[in-house]
Amino acid sequence: MQPQEPPVIDFGRMWPKMPCRPQEIQMRERTSLNNFETHAKNSVSSNSSITTFRAASSSLSSIKARTSSTFPLRPKKNTQKVLNTPTYATLITSKINQGLDIGDFNRGYEHLRAQNFEKRTKGDLKEGFYLGKHLSKNHPLVLAKRFGQGPNNYPVELEDPQAFQHDILRALAWSLDLEDDFFSSFYEEPVATLRLLHYPPQDPATIDTERGIGAHTDFGAVKILLQDQIGGLQVWNSSSTEWVDVTPLPSAYVVNLGNLMMRWTNDRYLSNLHRVINNSGKERFGVPFFFSGNPDYVVQCLPGCLGSGAKYPPITVHQWRTGRLADTFGSGQEKAMGDLRGDVVAEARS
Numbered sequence: 001m002q003p004q005e006p007p008v009i010d011f012g013r014m015w016p017k018m019p020c021r022p023q024e025i026q027m028r029e030r031t032s033l034n035n036f037e038t039h040a041k042n043s044v045s046s047n048s049s050i051t052t053f054r055a056a057s058s059s060l061s062s063i064k065a066r067t068s069s070t071f072p073l074r075p076k077k078n079t080q081k082v083l084n085t086p087t088y089a090t091l092i093t094s095k096i097n098q099g100l101d102i103g104d105f106n107r108g109y110e111h112l113r114a115q116n117f118e119k120r121t122k123g124d125l126k127e128g129f130y131l132g133k134h135l136s137k138n139h140p141l142v143l144a145k146r147f148g149q150g151p152n153n154y155p156v157e158l159e160d161p162q163a164f165q166h167d168i169l170r171a172l173a174w175s176l177d178l179e180d181d182f183f184s185s186f187y188e189e190p191v192a193t194l195r196l197l198h199y200p201p202q203d204p205a206t207i208d209t210e211r212g213i214g215a216h217t218d219f220g221a222v223k224i225l226l227q228d229q230i231g232g233l234q235v236w237n238s239s240s241t242e243w244v245d246v247t248p249l250p251s252a253y254v255v256n257l258g259n260l261m262m263r264w265t266n267d268r269y270l271s272n273l274h275r276v277i278n279n280s281g282k283e284r285f286g287v288p289f290f291f292s293g294n295p296d297y298v299v300q301c302l303p304g305c306l307g308s309g310a311k312y313p314p315i316t317v318h319q320w321r322t323g324r325l326a327d328t329f330g331s332g333q334e335k336a337m338g339d340l341r342g343d344v345v346a347e348a349r350s
């Protein structure tokens with residue numbers, strides 16, 4: 001690991017001792033790095049990581065087989081009638097135009113090059129599969145068409161990774177001088193999406209244009225990512241103003257703060273820019289788990305972070321998530337950086 005890389009925090013050592021708040025958490029200090037991307041070792045064993053990756057790769061191949069035979073690639077024609085916001089309508093329309101199978105609930109198969117963050121090529125060189133907590137079509141949040149709430153399109157059994165997200169949010173609450181359970185009202189029925197991503201190897205001659213996933217910041221509150229040993233993930237270090245590799249560590253997740261944490265903390269904790277370039281000559285798998293909270297939860301500046309005033313107006317999780325997704329799956333030529341910090345936009349555009 002290089003010194004500029006995100007630091008490692010041992011949650012396994014720290015957590016049983018809570019609430020004694022051990023020093024190794026170092027959250028306050030790390031904010032001076034202008035980012036909050038870190039490796040966190042959890043109780044995850046390398047065996048369970050291997051199982052997850054096997055599950056990811058076999059799920060992807062079986063899903064691909066099934067999408068081409070059993071499942072229709074286009075949602076039903078009347079999809080737009082049930083949409084409740086113009087942004088969501090735009091998002092679904094663009095998915096329909098691209099022949100995506102993700103459907104109304106943000107679940108299912110995402111085609112190669114469906115998403116396009118930097119708009120350098122015709123799309124990011126990855127394909128994926130989305131799943132989340134299975135809610136029936138009659139659940140009130142599903143009937144209310146709230147973002148990311150609904151049934152899974154395909155049966156997939158994976159361990160529920162939410163407990164670790166709760167631990168991270170408790171640690172963040174502590175670091176912000178809030179009650180440890182401050183964020184618990186945020187995740188009663190959270191939008192929590194597990195994404196199985198497959199990055200084919202890219203042609204080494206395309207390093208300047210091709211991206212596995214283009215430079216972006218994550219949309220939710222916190223993301224944990226299990227990456228395989230191939231490498232290719234890079235984060236932007238705003239202090240040394242360079243892209244740094246995030247060396248894969250066995251038994252460690254990569255933890256990244258998303259846009260909602262940045263809005264809550266009024267930029268005290270920034271949502272960090274990152275990208276994947278898979279120059280390894282091999283396939284790469286990444287399994288991010290995004291945690292965005294209750295769709296109707298209003299994210300607004302925390303009282304302790306007001307400073308000379310809130311930089312971002314209050315927004316619901318549903319409003320923010322639908323807007324950002326429309327931005328990145330949309331067919332417009334502008335890079336998908338709408339409503340983000342100036343320095344992030346400048347770097348991603350360069």
Ligand SMILES: O=C(O)CCC(=O)C(=O)O
Pocket residue numbers: 195197213218225227233274276285286287288
């Ligand atoms: O696959 C990775 O390493 C990163 C994925 C990612 O950044 C994302 O899905 O937002």
Ligand SMILES: [Fe+2]
Pocket residue numbers: 216217218274
């Ligand atoms: Fe990301």
